Amino acid sequence: MSALFPRSARYEELVPGNLMGPHVLWLMESLCARTELGTGTRVMDLGCGKAISSIFLAREFGVQVWATDLWIAATDNWKRIRQAGLEEQVFPIHAEARALPYPEEFFDAILSVDAYHYFGTDDFYLEKLVRHLKPAGQLAIACPGFTRELRNDEIPEYLRDFYFHQQWHSFHSPAWWRRHWEKTGAVEVVCAEEMPQAAEIWKSSTQPDNPDAPVILADAGRLLTFSRVVARRLAKS
Numbered sequence: 001m002s003a004l005f006p007r008s009a010r011y012e013e014l015v016p017g018n019l020m021g022p023h024v025l026w027l028m029e030s031l032c033a034r035t036e037l038g039t040g041t042r043v044m045d046l047g048c049g050k051a052i053s054s055i056f057l058a059r060e061f062g063v064q065v066w067a068t069d070l071w072i073a074a075t076d077n078w079k080r081i082r083q084a085g086l087e088e089q090v091f092p093i094h095a096e097a098r099a100l101p102y103p104e105e106f107f108d109a110i111l112s113v114d115a116y117h118y119f120g121t122d123d124f125y126l127e128k129l130v131r132h133l134k135p136a137g138q139l140a141i142a143c144p145g146f147t148r149e150l151r152n153d154e155i156p157e158y159l160r161d162f163y164f165h166q167q168w169h170s171f172h173s174p175a176w177w178r179r180h181w182e183k184t185g186a187v188e189v190v191c192a193e194e195m196p197q198a199a200e201i202w203k204s205s206t207q208p209d210n211p212d213a214p215v216i217l218a219d220a221g222r223l224l225t226f227s228r229v230v231a232r233r234l235a236k237s
């Protein structure tokens, strides 16, 4: 529980056993502060993991959510959705982000928390993804990131193992994401920034049994952040 995340505080009972990284509800709450989610609109929660962020979205904003994930079976997520009584509002879909089974211009918004960096760094990806958005629909992501792009000879000792062997080289700065999206001409970037609550969210992964804890503690907010990036689909794309 954190005073920084009053909406998430209402869903703490969903959290035990369902985190797959830093606190997913806090990340989603922070991302939602930069997006506009009208009641009844259609939202894709891309890389939703155990779908508690999808439950959060449905309950907090009254949206319909397509809870889309690869590693977690749709049947597992359906159990959580049914327990939450959201069978009419949250739909679990097992899908690969590069081959989504949705129509073009279907969604008002695509939100993605701690997942987009696994598939979204391909230069060709964004244009394919935003086809599923209505014109001016929103794409919003929150990803672990660095405050700036790092050269290999700048990686501090405490980070080297994770950077080179645990794929943390896939973390990018807000400025990197802005450029990555803007250069396609497919979206207008609304914001690309460090999440203001990044330190608090990283702290959620510093329990003694978390293998990431020593790195996060050693970094002490110097390089690690969360990139929060929001864009709107341009009509021409």
Ligand SMILES: C[S@@+](CC[C@H](N)C(=O)[O-])C[C@H]1O[C@@H](n2cnc3c(N)ncnc32)[C@H](O)[C@@H]1O
Binding pocket: 018, 019, 020, 021, 022, 023, 024, 046, 047, 048, 049, 050, 053, 068, 069, 070, 071, 072, 095, 096, 097, 098, 113, 114, 115, 118, 119
């Ligand atoms: C670190 S987990 C985060 C899950 C959840 N968003 C959270 O924060 O708890 C990353 C998620 O990205 C999803 N993911 C990774 N690669 C994917 C792909 N190619 N297509 C769809 N989902 C993918 C995985 O299924 C996984 O659930």
